[in-house]
Each structure stands twice: as C-alpha cells, then as structure tokens.
Amino acid sequence: MSAVLKTALPVRESPAPESLALKAEAKGLDFYYGAFKALKNLHMPVYEKKVTALIGPSGCGKSTFLRSFNRMHDLYPGNRYQGEIRMYPDNVNILAPDVDPIEVRMRISMVFQKPNPFPKTIYENVAYGMRVRNINRKSTVDEKVEKALREAALWMEVKDRLHDLAFNLSGGQQQRLCIARALATDPEMLLFDEPTSALDPIATASIEELVDELRQRVTILIVTHNMQQAARISDYTAYMYLGEIIEFGETDQIFIKPRNKQTEDYITGRFG
Amino acid sequence: MATVDLPRPAAMAIADPDRLKHKFSRNIKERIIEMILFLAALVSVATTLGIVFILFYESLAFFRHVPLVDFFTDTMWTPLFSEPRYGIAPLLMGTLVTSAVALCVAIPVGTVIAIYLSEFAPFSVREAAKPFLELLGGVPTIVYGYFALVFVTPLLQKVFPGLPGFNMLSAGLVMGVMIIPYISSVAEDAMRAVPMSLREGSYAMGATRFQTATRVVTPAAISGIAAAYILGISRAVGETMIVAVAAGMQPNFTINPAEPASTITAYIVQVALGDLPHGSVGYQSIFAAGLMLFLLTLVFNILGHWMRRKYREAY
Incomplete structure (x- = not known):
C-alpha cells in the first residue's frame, strides 16, 4: 500500500530544517462549543511558506481547529478557547482576550468550503478587503484587484467582465474569485476549509495548482477530506481524530511510513 | 434460450391480483x-x-x-355642489402627499430596525422586541387616527404655530409609525434569510459587524427589502381611518403637507357615511375613485414584482 502511494506522490525535496521558520503554533489549545470539548490539548507548528494539511474523519475537529486561527468562533455565542495559538514574528497569542479578532483576520485570510462570493461585481468582490480597510484610491484598488486576480489564475477569464455580477461565474471560478478576494489584502497566512469539496475534478485541479504556486508567498493551512489532495499539495500533515492530533509530520513521512497505527489505518482506508 | 425454472414462494402464487388495482373509496x-x-x-x-x-x-x-378628460384634468372635486365637478387630482394628491410623509418615516426607521434586529440584537432582545413591534401593527387604525388628531397635531402646533387642526403632516407621520412594523418585519426576514456563509466571508476579510450588515447582508437581501417597501407603500396608499380622522375631508389640490386635504380613501368613507343618495352620479363616483386606488396599488405591486425579479440574488 505504501509503495503504491509513494509512486503517486510528487517528488519534492524535503526542506532543510534550518530554512524553517514558525509562522504560528498551537500550544495546548482546547476549544469548547458550550459544554462540548471539541479540541483537546492541541500542539502543532505551522511553518512559514509551507502548506500544512489537516486530515481526519468527519467530526474530528479539523475545521474547528482551522477556524480558531482567524477567531471565526467568536461570531457565535457560547464558544470558548483555552490555551494558545501564537503568531510569529509577533509572538502574540492571537486567542488572548485583548487581541482584536478583526486585526487577526486582516492578517490571516480564509477561503471557505462552498464558494461564497458577495452579491457584488467581480471587481468589488476582490476589492472588498480594501473597502473595509477604507482603501479607496482607484489606482491602488485597480492595481491590487488585477494582481490578486492574476495570482488566483482568474484574470484572463474575467478581465473583460470585471463589472459583471460574481454569481455569473462557474463554481470553480467563484472559488478562485474567493481566493483572489483573500489574497488582495496581502495576508500572511491563508486558511482553506475544504476548498474543493464543492467543485468538479477539473476545477479542483486548478485550485490545487494554485495552492502549489501560492506556497512561495504565503503560509497555508488547509483542511481536506481528500487524502490524495493532502498528499499532493502539502508539506506537512496532521492527522486528527476525536479532537486530538494523533500524528503530525512531514507529509511524505505521514503517508509513506506513519508512526501511529491509527494514522496508517485511516490513510490506507481501513478506517474513516 | 433455455429457461430456468426458478422456485417461487407459495404465498406469491395465491396473492389476490386485485390488491394492486385502484380503490373506489380511496379515489x-x-x-x-x-x-x-x-x-x-x-x-x-x-x-x-x-x-x-x-x-x-x-x-x-x-x-x-363624467368625461374621462375632466376626471383626469379637472383640479376640483366637488360632488356635493350644485355644479358638481369631478377631477380626481386633488384626492390623488392627498393620497400621495400623506403616503409620502408616512414613507419618509417608515422606510428609514423600518430599515434601521430590521438591520438592528437581524444583525446586531442579541437573541433575547430580538425575542423581546418582536411582540412589541407586532403590537404596533395590531393597533386599530381608528386609534391611530385620534392619536394623530388629539395628540400629535397639538404637539406639532407648538413647533409650527400656524398649523391647522386637520393636516396631512400629522396624519402622515402617525401613518408612518403604523407602517414601521410591516416594513421592519418583512425586511428582517429577508436579511435573516441571507446565508451565514456570506456573513462569515465578510467577517473573514476583517469586516466589522456594521460593514457586514451594510455592505454584504443588505445588498444580498435587497429584493426582500424592496418587497417590504412596496408592501409599506401599498399600506400607505390604502390607509383610510387615520387620514379620514386627522387630515380633514376637504379635497385640496396641494403638495403642502401642512394643509388639510382629503384622500381617495377618506372621500370613500365620507360618501359611505351617507351624504350622497344611492344611485346618483356622486354615489357612483366612489367606484371611480376606488378604481383609481386599485390601479395605483396595482402599479406599485407590479413595480415591486419587477424589482424583486430584477434584483433577485441567488446565493
């Protein structure tokens, strides 16, 4: 089984340890939905300009963990964090009560499971992050919108209809638009919550290609249901089960010779 | 083509073939x-x-x-005079002015209430506030009418000393208050129907609650909000008792809300009170006035329907 997976893996040089810098780190993170403890004492590094994948069966807490990084849980009453997620280079616990979640979200952007473009034009969707920061100078906004759309590999398809409604795009285009929207404000980190689960295989391939290019510039944390996807696009992988991180390591190691029996069972499809 | 004899369960062979037929009693x-x-x-x-x-x-x-031309071009409505004149313009103007005053109150206030209840209010506040709003819509309009006449008008007269006892301003303002719950409740429903994923998308970009409410939720709910406004307009145009009581019953061709005037509905009330003999031209005039009102509401409803379709958002 391992041998089969190995051939499917892209050849990638394992990163030299000294080139690794921490972008964020979970330290003893617990999370509660009311009385339900959804995350249990998580410890995990997120390395700068690397892709880290969170895998695990439904309900294992991988999305909950991801959404802690931009304090999405603050939107709903009854949610509670304990422990820390430290962000570097600031070395600040972004879960601390005196940290403004809006400031965190300005630096850590997110792309959701289902494409969720706003009921606005393509242009205004990408410009949204600038609009809410009161950046309105047309030349600046024009330039950033074009740059973000190019980075999201959407520019060529939409440059002649920037002022059409975003809803007229296909599902895959909408998702790339959402990526452009997230990129337009130059975030340091991008969170992807199963970004391809609502897309067809071709659109999925284009998103994966995009993630592969984005790793040069930005730190990426991605939740995925699809193990092949994690194997294809990530540098590091964490396997989660019932709110705990069972194993974390370099993706090649996790997929080729997992140290933990549970991880192996999940990856080989015996479980999950 | 060898057929194989499959063993059949015995029960199947003796099953009643009629069981699958239509039943007369059920039909x-x-x-x-x-x-x-x-x-x-x-x-x-x-x-x-x-x-x-x-x-x-x-x-x-x-x-x-009465020739149609006179009906639409004459600016006098005097069915009780010995030389009666039937120009709908003064009544129509009364309806439009009182409605405009009412909507100037109801649309902004109703929208703000809807945004607050849908996007800002904690659950407990929303649950407490809604019954009160519904109560506002449940007050009989005759009560509103006298409220306008004996409370609001004297209050307004303190601010504008020359204001007559009957005036369209007071009636319009109170009518606006009456319409607020209609607008706020339909608009709030429309805003709450906006999927959470859109709000999350906005928050994830670092937007504040206010930015999310005004820049994402409101545009996404615009067709429902437009429907709320159209409903409010229809209520205002058709409202009867408040204007009949507080705006006066004299047809008056003016756009000044500080003057007394009669509306189409108030005129119909007046005739229904028995001032005109059954079967006379004057009596028939209420049907013509009613037809005008019907067409007016129809136009607004069609407009609303068209707007809903034009701005319908698919999320």
Missing part, C-alpha cells in the same frame, strides 16, 4: 378533498374578480356622466 375521498381545497382557493380568486368587476361596472356608469 372518491381524494376527489372530495381536492374539490374542497379547490373551492377554498376559488373563494379568494372569485372575490378579487368580483371586486374588480363591480369597480369597472359602476365606474362605467360614472364615466357615462
């Missing part, structure tokens, strides 16, 4: 239920058609005596 029951439901639906359609028919029929009689 007749279904038919009767369908008939009752159809009749219930027919009542509302038939009533509407009946009203439209009567309006047109009686108006036709009216327009045999």
Whole structure:
C-alpha cells in the first residue's frame, strides 16, 4: 500500500530544517462549543511558506481547529478557547482576550468550503478587503484587484467582465474569485476549509495548482477530506481524530511510513 | 434460450391480483378533498374578480356622466355642489402627499430596525422586541387616527404655530409609525434569510459587524427589502381611518403637507357615511375613485414584482 502511494506522490525535496521558520503554533489549545470539548490539548507548528494539511474523519475537529486561527468562533455565542495559538514574528497569542479578532483576520485570510462570493461585481468582490480597510484610491484598488486576480489564475477569464455580477461565474471560478478576494489584502497566512469539496475534478485541479504556486508567498493551512489532495499539495500533515492530533509530520513521512497505527489505518482506508 | 425454472414462494402464487388495482373509496375521498381545497382557493380568486368587476361596472356608469378628460384634468372635486365637478387630482394628491410623509418615516426607521434586529440584537432582545413591534401593527387604525388628531397635531402646533387642526403632516407621520412594523418585519426576514456563509466571508476579510450588515447582508437581501417597501407603500396608499380622522375631508389640490386635504380613501368613507343618495352620479363616483386606488396599488405591486425579479440574488 505504501509503495503504491509513494509512486503517486510528487517528488519534492524535503526542506532543510534550518530554512524553517514558525509562522504560528498551537500550544495546548482546547476549544469548547458550550459544554462540548471539541479540541483537546492541541500542539502543532505551522511553518512559514509551507502548506500544512489537516486530515481526519468527519467530526474530528479539523475545521474547528482551522477556524480558531482567524477567531471565526467568536461570531457565535457560547464558544470558548483555552490555551494558545501564537503568531510569529509577533509572538502574540492571537486567542488572548485583548487581541482584536478583526486585526487577526486582516492578517490571516480564509477561503471557505462552498464558494461564497458577495452579491457584488467581480471587481468589488476582490476589492472588498480594501473597502473595509477604507482603501479607496482607484489606482491602488485597480492595481491590487488585477494582481490578486492574476495570482488566483482568474484574470484572463474575467478581465473583460470585471463589472459583471460574481454569481455569473462557474463554481470553480467563484472559488478562485474567493481566493483572489483573500489574497488582495496581502495576508500572511491563508486558511482553506475544504476548498474543493464543492467543485468538479477539473476545477479542483486548478485550485490545487494554485495552492502549489501560492506556497512561495504565503503560509497555508488547509483542511481536506481528500487524502490524495493532502498528499499532493502539502508539506506537512496532521492527522486528527476525536479532537486530538494523533500524528503530525512531514507529509511524505505521514503517508509513506506513519508512526501511529491509527494514522496508517485511516490513510490506507481501513478506517474513516 | 433455455429457461430456468426458478422456485417461487407459495404465498406469491395465491396473492389476490386485485390488491394492486385502484380503490373506489380511496379515489372518491381524494376527489372530495381536492374539490374542497379547490373551492377554498376559488373563494379568494372569485372575490378579487368580483371586486374588480363591480369597480369597472359602476365606474362605467360614472364615466357615462363624467368625461374621462375632466376626471383626469379637472383640479376640483366637488360632488356635493350644485355644479358638481369631478377631477380626481386633488384626492390623488392627498393620497400621495400623506403616503409620502408616512414613507419618509417608515422606510428609514423600518430599515434601521430590521438591520438592528437581524444583525446586531442579541437573541433575547430580538425575542423581546418582536411582540412589541407586532403590537404596533395590531393597533386599530381608528386609534391611530385620534392619536394623530388629539395628540400629535397639538404637539406639532407648538413647533409650527400656524398649523391647522386637520393636516396631512400629522396624519402622515402617525401613518408612518403604523407602517414601521410591516416594513421592519418583512425586511428582517429577508436579511435573516441571507446565508451565514456570506456573513462569515465578510467577517473573514476583517469586516466589522456594521460593514457586514451594510455592505454584504443588505445588498444580498435587497429584493426582500424592496418587497417590504412596496408592501409599506401599498399600506400607505390604502390607509383610510387615520387620514379620514386627522387630515380633514376637504379635497385640496396641494403638495403642502401642512394643509388639510382629503384622500381617495377618506372621500370613500365620507360618501359611505351617507351624504350622497344611492344611485346618483356622486354615489357612483366612489367606484371611480376606488378604481383609481386599485390601479395605483396595482402599479406599485407590479413595480415591486419587477424589482424583486430584477434584483433577485441567488446565493
């Protein structure tokens, strides 16, 4: 089984340890939905300009963990964090009560499971992050919108209809638009919550290609249901089960010779 | 082509072949239920058609005596004079001015309430506030009418000393308050129907609650909000008791809300009180006025329908 997976893996040089810098780190993170403890004492590094994948069966807490990084849980009453997620280079616990979640979200952007473009034009969707920061100078906004759309590999398809409604795009285009929207404000980190689960295989391939290019510039944390996807696009992988991180390591190691029996069972499809 | 004899369960062979046929009793029951439901639906359609028919029929009689040109161009409405004149313009103007005043109150306040309740209010506040709003919509309009006449008008007269006892301003303001819950509740429903994923998308970009409410949720709900406004307009145009009590009953061709005036509905009330003999031209005039009102509301409803379709958002 391992041998089969190995051939499917892209050849990638394992990163030299000294080139690794921490972008964020979970330290003893617990999370509660009311009385339900959804995350249990998580410890995990997120390395700068690397892709880290969170895998695990439904309900294992991988999305909950991801959404802690931009304090999405603050939107709903009854949610509670304990422990820390430290962000570097600031070395600040972004879960601390005196940290403004809006400031965190300005630096850590997110792309959701289902494409969720706003009921606005393509242009205004990408410009949204600038609009809410009161950046309105047309030349600046024009330039950033074009740059973000190019980075999201959407520019060529939409440059002649920037002022059409975003809803007229296909599902895959909408998702790339959402990526452009997230990129337009130059975030340091991008969170992807199963970004391809609502897309067809071709659109999925284009998103994966995009993630592969984005790793040069930005730190990426991605939740995925699809193990092949994690194997294809990530540098590091964490396997989660019932709110705990069972194993974390370099993706090649996790997929080729997992140290933990549970991880192996999940990856080989015996479980999950 | 060798056939294989499959073993058959014995029960199958002796099963009653009629079991699968239509049952007479079940069919007749279904038919009767369908008939009752159809009749219930027919009542509302038939009533509407009946009203439209009567309006047109009686108006036709009216327009045999009064030329259409006079009806639309004359600026006097004096059915009780010995030389009666039937120009709808003063009544129409009264309706439009009182409605405009009302909407100037109801649309901004109703929208703000909807945004607050849908996007800002904690659950407990929302649950506490909604019954009060609904109560506002449940107050009989005659109560609002006297509230305007004996409370709001004297208050306004302190600010504007020359204000007459009957005026469109006071009636319009109170009518606006009456319409607030209609607008706020429909608009709030529309905003709450906006999927959470859109709000999350906005928050994830670092937007504040206010930015999310005004830049994402409101545009996403615009078709429902437009429907709320149209409903408010229809209520204002058709409102009767408040204007009949507080705005005065003198047809007055003016756009100044500080003056007294009669509206189409107030005129119909006046005639219904028995000032004009049954069958006279004056009596028939209320059908012509009613037809005007009907057409006015119809125009707004069609406009609303068109706007809903044009701005409908697919999320």
